[in-house]
Amino acid sequence: xxxxxxxxxxxxxxxxxxxxxxxxxxxxxxxxxxxxxxxxxxxxxxxxxxxxxxxxxxxxxxxxxxxxxxxxxxxxxxxxxxxxxxxxxxxxxxxxxxxxxxxxxxxxxxxxxxxxxxxxxxxxxxxxxxxxxxxxxxxxxxxxxxxxxxxxxxxxxxxxxxxxxxxxxxxxxxxxxxxxxxxxxxxxxxxxxxxxxxxxxxxxxxxxxxxxxxxxxxxxxxxxxxxxxxxxxxxxxxxxxxxxxxxxxxxxxxxxxxxxxxxxxxxxxxxxxxxxxxxxxxxxxxxxxxxxxxxxxxxxxxxxxxxxxxxxxxxxxxxxxxxxxxxxxxxxxxxxxxxxxxxxxxxxxxxxxxxxxxxxxxxxxxxxxxxxxx
Amino acid sequence: xxxxxxxxxxxxxxxxxxxxxxxxxxxxxxxxxxxxxxxxxxxxxxxxxxxxxxxxxxxxxxxxxxxxxxxxxxxxxxxxxxxxxxxxxxxxxxxxxxxxxxxxxxxxxxxxxxxxxxxxxxxxxxxxxxxxxxxxxxxxxxxxxxxxxxxxxxxxxxxxxxxxxxxxxxxxxxxxxxxxxxxxxxxxxxxxxxxxxxxxxxxxxxxxxxxxxxxxxxxxxxxxxxxxxxxxxxxxxxxxxxxxxxxxxxxxxxxxxxxxxxxxxxxxxxxxxxxxxxxxxxxxxxxxxxxxxxxxxxxxxxxxxxxxxxxxxxxxxxxxxxxxxxxxxxxxxxxxxxxxxxxxxxxxxxxxxxxxxxxxxxxxxxxxxxxxxxxxxxxxxxxxxxxxxxxxxxxxxxxxxxxxxxxxxxx
Numbered sequence: 001x002x003x004x005x006x007x008x009x010x011x012x013x014x015x016x017x018x019x020x021x022x023x024x025x026x027x028x029x030x031x032x033x034x035x036x037x038x039x040x041x042x043x044x045x046x047x048x049x050x051x052x053x054x055x056x057x058x059x060x061x062x063x064x065x066x067x068x069x070x071x072x073x074x075x076x077x078x079x080x081x082x083x084x085x086x087x088x089x090x091x092x093x094x095x096x097x098x099x100x101x102x103x104x105x106x107x108x109x110x111x112x113x114x115x116x117x118x119x120x121x122x123x124x125x126x127x128x129x130x131x132x133x134x135x136x137x138x139x140x141x142x143x144x145x146x147x148x149x150x151x152x153x154x155x156x157x158x159x160x161x162x163x164x165x166x167x168x169x170x171x172x173x174x175x176x177x178x179x180x181x182x183x184x185x186x187x188x189x190x191x192x193x194x195x196x197x198x199x200x201x202x203x204x205x206x207x208x209x210x211x212x213x214x215x216x217x218x219x220x221x222x223x224x225x226x227x228x229x230x231x232x233x234x235x236x237x238x239x240x241x242x243x244x245x246x247x248x249x250x251x252x253x254x255x256x257x258x259x260x261x262x263x264x265x266x267x268x269x270x271x272x273x274x275x276x277x278x279x280x281x282x283x284x285x286x287x288x289x290x291x292x293x294x295x296x297x298x299x300x301x302x303x304x305x306x307x308x309x310x311x312x313x314x315x316x317x318x319x320x321x322x323x324x325x326x327x328x329x330x331x332x333x334x335x336x337x338x339x340x341x342x343x344x345x346x347x348x349x350x351x352x353x354x355x356x357x358x359x360x361x362x363x364x365x366x367x368x369x370x371x372x373x374x
Numbered sequence: 375x376x377x378x379x380x381x382x383x384x385x386x387x388x389x390x391x392x393x394x395x396x397x398x399x400x401x402x403x404x405x406x407x408x409x410x411x412x413x414x415x416x417x418x419x420x421x422x423x424x425x426x427x428x429x430x431x432x433x434x435x436x437x438x439x440x441x442x443x444x445x446x447x448x449x450x451x452x453x454x455x456x457x458x459x460x461x462x463x464x465x466x467x468x469x470x471x472x473x474x475x476x477x478x479x480x481x482x483x484x485x486x487x488x489x490x491x492x493x494x495x496x497x498x499x500x501x502x503x504x505x506x507x508x509x510x511x512x513x514x515x516x517x518x519x520x521x522x523x524x525x526x527x528x529x530x531x532x533x534x535x536x537x538x539x540x541x542x543x544x545x546x547x548x549x550x551x552x553x554x555x556x557x558x559x560x561x562x563x564x565x566x567x568x569x570x571x572x573x574x575x576x577x578x579x580x581x582x583x584x585x586x587x588x589x590x591x592x593x594x595x596x597x598x599x600x601x602x603x604x605x606x607x608x609x610x611x612x613x614x615x616x617x618x619x620x621x622x623x624x625x626x627x628x629x630x631x632x633x634x635x636x637x638x639x640x641x642x643x644x645x646x647x648x649x650x651x652x653x654x655x656x657x658x659x660x661x662x663x664x665x666x667x668x669x670x671x672x673x674x675x676x677x678x679x680x681x682x683x684x685x686x687x688x689x690x691x692x693x694x695x696x697x698x699x700x701x702x703x704x705x706x707x708x709x710x711x712x713x714x715x716x717x718x719x720x721x722x723x724x725x726x727x728x729x730x731x732x733x734x735x736x737x738x739x740x741x742x743x744x745x746x747x748x749x750x751x752x753x754x755x756x757x758x759x760x761x762x763x764x765x766x767x768x769x770x771x772x773x774x775x776x777x778x779x780x781x782x783x784x785x
Contacts, residue, residue: 051603051604053533053603057536057537246686247686249685249686250682250683250685250686253678254679254682256675257676258701260671261709262703263665264665264671264672265640265703265723266703266707268662268664270662271659271662274659274725278725287705287726288705290727290729291704291705291727292728293704294704294705296702296704298699298700298702299699300696300698300699300700301696301698302683302687302695303683303689303693303695303696303713304689
């Protein structure tokens, strides 16, 4: 639980350059774009939990800011200063292989509230450069700062940018470049949703995870289930029902509530007397045996008596959050049993996929969990 | 304020010494009385008065307050709080023309019978001297008409100050406000030497108060650094509300006996709409919690959660959003929050353990009837009298043996 602690706001502002962690085998996310387009704000809000309103105080990034993200997978996030053009720089030559060699995705941030023609032109030249040597890099374009814009205007901008990029690329003879577009803002959940999509593409055997969640939803009659990375509130998998922003928002906020409660009441050590008293008569059992589940579990019933929400921690990094159907709260014990089985399956899944290069037999996945029909 | 004190005092005194107890009828009358408190909300135009009012009492999100326009003249609202306390909230538009009007034509109307004055300073204001001059005028008028009023000064919009310097900026401004308050009071007292200088806004009651002598803390003046973007707003408003709640001592004793009975580490009682902490009880172990700001944090967390729910379920912002919440953090702690009385929610934090948790939930449900008096002025005589012996039992066995479910492990 220690790593659950929210980083203090102050710490979030300036992250010291980590002593260049060993980079082998870690997928890397590159954040690039024009200066002042919001790259550092994005990485501070998503990876350091900086409140969006505080990003006003962030200073301009002068050099490549490298963060590593420890979670179920280890990611590296590199925040590039906007003023450096790495392909056309007279003073430095960049080691392209070092930068793009192990890249998982390139995230290009465009400020939608600004004149974006130059940004689009630079993005085009970047794509053309990369396409030659690294054709498999996913390019994710975040059309950013859309919070102040009307829905129609957002879509207009997205269409305009998409067309400009596709036209330019096909003029240069590049067809079907792997470019995806996301409308984002740090002031709502869209930035987390966009990151979720980006990261899901990097997860080996995502289909297996999704199948497990779909199975759980069908058995327990859940409306929607998410597997969250607790630290970033990025969801790494969900069931196969259609995407629904509203359920993501409420589940993600629920994770926040739990994290906050945990910090306030669960992050400080209790005294020895306290423990002694609780383990003594009439209980006569260690505290660990008085509880049913060693990980966090939680439930909340909304007042309209419909759709209870449940949360279950899978391991230090991941939590399963689901929206249930009306009346399911009465069947909690049965649901808990099913959730137990799935959690076990998920744990096995991550054990198997972790040393993915070493275990070629991983594709058969975990033993299919035997769910209790509810 | 004076009659308010007696209302609070009587039930507890009656509980301890039966001789003083004038009978259930008197208790009934006191519990039945709805307290109305006149609360003035003042400050310069644009300082954020209406924004904070909307956040606390109308469940606005901080960013929604941008939509609010300027308050014209006085915006009067009656906020029902806990069923037996009504706040007459006078949100006074802060443009200079209005201010002058309050101080001249409407002076007696505005400043008489004030229970609480909340004065808001905008930390970003360019013209501090002028703000303080207006503040001094307001204080003078207040001392003239409502000597007993409490004054809360909120130094607002602290989020606009760099985090590093916030504390210094606040301390500096707070010292300035204290000095000005003392000066204002001193001037009023000098002007009216025939009135004995009762302790109103000053601690020192020397016959010839000098500004220097008044420099120390006035008991009825409290300063808070606030921002609508974090929990600091809840801290300030919880302390404003705290002193106004009737039967506070009764609530506290009963919460304490409930806490001991169910072996909790902490119990918080929230008002339903504002989610301000009305009362709380903490065990000796719970006191070791290093987070001193946890009460306002809980308000903030639950309130923003409420907002998420209302967005999700499509129900109005002020409607009730959740009925039950439970969270078991392995072998670290357990907690649950539930709808308690009509006007309150209760949050209980307790040691881990399934059996302990389940019996505590049942016991909290059983204890609901003790707190019926929170629900409002109409209390039948019998239950009102019955509630008091419960308080008298105090630290002893809170719940009757019949109600108490033994918190024993299910062998």
